Amino acid sequence: MLVVCSFILISFTGINDFELSKSAWKKVEKSMNDLWPGFPVDTVGIGAPEGLDIKKMYQLQHEQAALGYMVFGDAPSRYDRFDFMIIYDMDFNILNTNILVYRENYGGEISSKRWLGQFEGKNYKDKFKLDDDIVGISGATMSCRIASEKFKRITVKLHEMKVQGKY
Amino acid sequence: MKIRQIILSGIVILASVVTGNAQVTSTDSVSLAPLNAINNVLQGYASRNISLGAYAQIDYNQPLAANEYSIGKMDVHRFVMFMGYQFNDKTQFVTEVEFEHVSEVYVEQAFLNYSFDPRLNFRAGLLLIPMGIINEYHEPTTYYGVERPNLEGNLIPTTWREIGAGFSGSFPSSSLRYQVYLVNGFSGYGASGATFRGSDAFRKGRQKAAESYISSPNLSMKIDYYGIPGLKVGLSGYTGKSQSVLFKGLRKDDEMASYRADSSVVHITMMGLDARYQNKGIVARAQLISAIIGNTDQYNAFSGTDLGSQMMGYYVEAGYDVFHLVNRQMQHKCVPFIRYERYDTHQGVAGSLTENLAYDRTDITLGVNYFLTPGAVLKGDYQVFSNQSSPVKAKQLNFGVGIWF
Numbered sequence: 001m002l003v004v005c006s007f008i009l010i011s012f013t014g015i016n017d018f019e020l021s022k023s024a025w026k027k028v029e030k031s032m033n034d035l036w037p038g039f040p041v042d043t044v045g046i047g048a049p050e051g052l053d054i055k056k057m058y059q060l061q062h063e064q065a066a067l068g069y070m071v072f073g074d075a076p077s078r079y080d081r082f083d084f085m086i087i088y089d090m091d092f093n094i095l096n097t098n099i100l101v102y103r104e105n106y107g108g109e110i111s112s113k114r115w116l117g118q119f120e121g122k123n124y125k126d127k128f129k130l131d132d133d134i135v136g137i138s139g140a141t142m143s144c145r146i147a148s149e150k151f152k153r154i155t156v157k158l159h160e161m162k163v164q165g166k167y
Numbered sequence: 168m169k170i171r172q173i174i175l176s177g178i179v180i181l182a183s184v185v186t187g188n189a190q191v192t193s194t195d196s197v198s199l200a201p202l203n204a205i206n207n208v209l210q211g212y213a214s215r216n217i218s219l220g221a222y223a224q225i226d227y228n229q230p231l232a233a234n235e236y237s238i239g240k241m242d243v244h245r246f247v248m249f250m251g252y253q254f255n256d257k258t259q260f261v262t263e264v265e266f267e268h269v270s271e272v273y274v275e276q277a278f279l280n281y282s283f284d285p286r287l288n289f290r291a292g293l294l295l296i297p298m299g300i301i302n303e304y305h306e307p308t309t310y311y312g313v314e315r316p317n318l319e320g321n322l323i324p325t326t327w328r329e330i331g332a333g334f335s336g337s338f339p340s341s342s343l344r345y346q347v348y349l350v351n352g353f354s355g356y357g358a359s360g361a362t363f364r365g366s367d368a369f370r371k372g373r374q375k376a377a378e379s380y381i382s383s384p385n386l387s388m389k390i391d392y393y394g395i396p397g398l399k400v401g402l403s404g405y406t407g408k409s410q411s412v413l414f415k416g417l418r419k420d421d422e423m424a425s426y427r428a429d430s431s432v433v434h435i436t437m438m439g440l441d442a443r444y445q446n447k448g449i450v451a452r453a454q455l456i457s458a459i460i461g462n463t464d465q466y467n468a469f470s471g472t473d474l475g476s477q478m479m480g481y482y483v484e485a486g487y488d489v490f491h492l493v494n495r496q497m498q499h500k501c502v503p504f505i506r507y508e509r510y511d512t513h514q515g516v517a518g519s520l521t522e523n524l525a526y527d528r529t530d531i532t533l534g535v536n537y538f539l540t541p542g543a544v545l546k547g548d549y550q551v552f553s554n555q556s557s558p559v560k561a562k563q564l565n566f567g568v569g570i571w572f
Contacts, residue, residue, distance in 0.1 A: 021256065023284060079218030079251050099339070103253060105261060105280065106304075111339040114394045131447060131491065135396040138443035138452070139304050142541065 020072070024100035028070075028085055031096045032060070035087065036067065043070060046167075049157050053150070055083075066090055069158070069167070072100070075150040077143045080104045086119075086151060092159045093123045097151060107143030115144070119151055124159035128152035220249035222571040224307040226314065231562040243269050244567075245307075257282045265326075273375055275326055285339070290348070291332035293376045297346045297389035298323050298403045299439045299454050307569025311450070311486055311504040312532050313546045314565060318480040318510045321528075322456045323439070324353075324370040330379060331387075342394030351376075352385040355409030356431035361470030363409070363433065365526055368458070368478060368512050372409065382414040383407065385435075397446035403439035408432050430469035434461035448491025450502060455481040456510075464518025475526070476517040480510025486536070500538040507531055524556035534565070544569045 020028070032041050039062050046069075048057035053073045060067040069088045074081045083101040088094055097119045099111040109115065118134050127133045128148045136144040161167055223246045229239035247265040254260070259282075263275040278292030295303050301310060301319045305326055310316075319325040331350030337343065353372030355363050362372040374380070385407025393399040413428035437458040444451045458478040467474055486504030490497045511527040534548020545568060552561040 079220055079249065080253060101256060102285065103256060103259070104251075105259075108285065108337050109342070109344065109391075109393050109399075111285065111337065112342040112393055113340050114342050114396070118396070129496075131445070131488075135446050137393050137397075138399040138445055139309075139391075140393075141445070145541070 021101065024083065027098050027100055031085065031087060031098050032070075035095055036062065039067075041067065049161060052154050052157060054154065060087070068095060071154060071158075073150070073154065075146050077102070077104045077107050077146065082110075082143070082147075084147065084150070086154065088155075088158065091123070092155060092162060093121060094119050094151070094155065096120065099147075102143075104143075107140040109137045109140040110143045110147050112137070122151075122155065124156045126152075126155075128155075216253040218249070218251040218253070220572055222247050222249075222306040222308070222569070224313075224567060224569050226565060226567040228313070229564045231564055247275060273377075275328060277376075284336070286336040288335045289332070290335060293328055293330050294333070294348055294350060296327040296329060296348075296350065296387050296405065297401075298327065298387070298405055298437060299456060300401070300441045300443065300452060301325050302327050306571040307546075307567070308538070308542055308544050308571045311484060311502065311536050311546075312506060312534055312548050312550075312565070313567035314550075316454075316482050316484075316506060316508055316532075317528070317530050317552075318454065318456065318482050318508050320370065321367045321512060322458065322478055322480045322510055323437075324367070324373050327373060328376065329374070329385070329387075330376050331384070333387075342392060344391040344393070346387075346389045348387045349384050350387055351379055351381045351410070352383065352407045352435070353409045354380070354412075355433055355466070356411040356413060356470065358412055361431070361466070361472045363466070363472060363474040365473035365475055365513055365523055368460075368474065369409075369435070374410075380410060380412065380415075382410045382412075383432075389439075397444050399443045401439070401441045403437075403441070405437040406435065408434050427469065430462075430465040433463055433466050433474065435459075436461075448488040449485070450487070450504070451483075451485045453481070453483045459515075463516070464520070467518060467520055473513075473520055473523065475513040475515060475520075475522075477515030478510075478512045479514045480508070480512075482506055482508040482510075498540055500536075500541075502536045502538070503534070504536065505531070505533050525554045527555040529553050542571050 042061040043058040044061060046057055046059050048054040053075060054071055055074060056072045058070045060070055068090055071086045074083045080103040082099055082103060085098045085100055086094060087096040097116045102108040102111055115137060128151055130136050130145045130148055134148045224244045226244045227239060227241050230237040245265060245267055247263050249263050251259060251261045259280050262277040265273045265275045267273060274293060276293055276295055278290050278294055280288055280290050282288045297303055301315050302323055302325045315325060329350035331348045333348030335346040353369045354374050355372055363369055387405045389401055389403040391399060391401045409432050411428055411431040413431045417424055417428055439456045441454040442452065460474060460476050463474050463476040484504060484506035486502040488500045488502050490499060490501050508530040513522045513526040516522050531551045532548050537545045547566045550563045
């Protein structure tokens with residue numbers, strides 16, 4: 001599939017301490033391919049809310065028609081930080097999440113597609129609460145909790161900004 | 168492709184000049200002397216890459232007896248400091264230094280990890296043996312009860328670690344994680360003679376990586392599957408010969424000495440199956456361990472000890488966070504639990520050794536873990552220990568504090 005992306009924008013963010021590795025970018029491409037098979041998707045960099053560890057945010061477009069949004073961010077695991085991606089539709093319902101880089105020895109189970117699948121369809125109204133609407137993974141409880149909370153905060157904030165007409 | 172790289176390089180150089188990064192880079196390369204680790208930390212250069220942490224377990228154990236006085240034990244059982252350094256996204260070093268019972272100092276883990284890909288990591292150094300649940304996940308906030316299950320101490324000699332190397336990785340699409348390591352084995356016959364015995368098998372044979380010696384490498388493996396929500400299942404395997412100092416300087420044509428050396432070694436094959444479940448306030452776990460030990464008749468005859476030829480043990484544990492019923496937003500968790508353990512280190516014996524029924528043990532633990540936060544827990548429990556050789560049951564009350572950050 002042809003994914004036309006703004007490489008310059010992504011590479012440029014490396015100066016600001018965020019750069020996608022080849023393998024991470026492959027995950028992004030795969031997620032987009034799964035969501036919009038056969039569609040060329042453009043990524044257009046847009047402003048992101050501050051204070052949520054969002055490193056970069058894009059609007060996703062197909063032939064200039066908006067498809068949704070893509071957010072890259074990071075969050076702490078127990079001793080390190082992991083990089084993640086969230087793809088939303090235009091109303092900030094989650095379409096897909098992915099752990100792009102998990103650096104620590106324990107807790108990497110949160111990269112599981114089955115586990116991340118629990119976030120699909122969630123939006124600002126949902127709880128994103130471990131042991132409630134999100135089921136955890138033994139041995140990765142802390143990373144599960146942190147990822148859930150982070151996804152919730154970002155989703156709520158983006159919805160709030162959409163209501164304010166910023167997206 | 169090349170044109171894009173040239174454009175990108177131009178942009179990076181331009182951006183560096185604008186932000187002043189260029190100046191810093193040139194200063195670093197020309198005039199700064201190399202910094203040692205302490206300077207790196209003090210000046211904040213390395214702080215992004217250094218991780219610090221700790222876990223600790225402080226216990227009070229009070230045996231209870233009807234007809235006699237008994238004294239309790241108060242112990243800073245473990246205080247473990249963690250340090251990790253991330254050289255880059257692919258290369259990291261992890262270590263844990265343990266103070267046990269305040270005065271004993273050990274290195275619990277110390278390994279270099281190189282990640283080719285999340286699916287393939289190379290590790291070398293002092294590694295935890297992936298057998299069962301607790302040996303890898305042994306921080307006090309991750310298990311129920313003041314003390315670790317006794318099965319873990321007597322069948323799996325937790326915390327079991329050895330120097331070695333191997334591979335680990337995970338496959339997100341199939342929710343699988345694997346570990347395969349070639350490691351050093353237990354010392355079955357050291358400078359002061361035989362170390363294995365019937366009551367706790369290999370526990371005294373742990374070399375703890377302190378000037379450990381090797382005569383034959385061992386293989387350790389584990390696969391975990393976590394594709395069913397809330398459930399994690401693990402299958403562990405370990406095989407190899409124990410180590411013996413009698414091989415040191417052994418002449419290959421010295422038949423008598425070779426026979427003696429061979430008699431000082433046992434062949435260990437251990438398998439483990441474990442499962443953990445957590446969902447909607449329910450926590451449950453189960454573990455089954457089975458070991459077959461070869462050459463025990465010669466080993467016991469040679470060294471005068473009583474190592475069994477087969478061991479088996481299991482435990483099941485269940486708990487429920489009662490606050491989950493009341494208020495799911497609470498950070499505190501109150502988890503009453505019960506654990507039933509049955510383990511026998513003399514399930515099978517070889518040669519003239521008779522089975523010691525005292526090693527066929529049943530422990531029941533009933534208690535509460537009260538979590539103030541996920542990383543701080545107060546514990547209390549009551550334990551009843553029994554074995555097949557006697558109708559008398561020993562009882563013990565335990566209280567403890569556990570932290571992990």
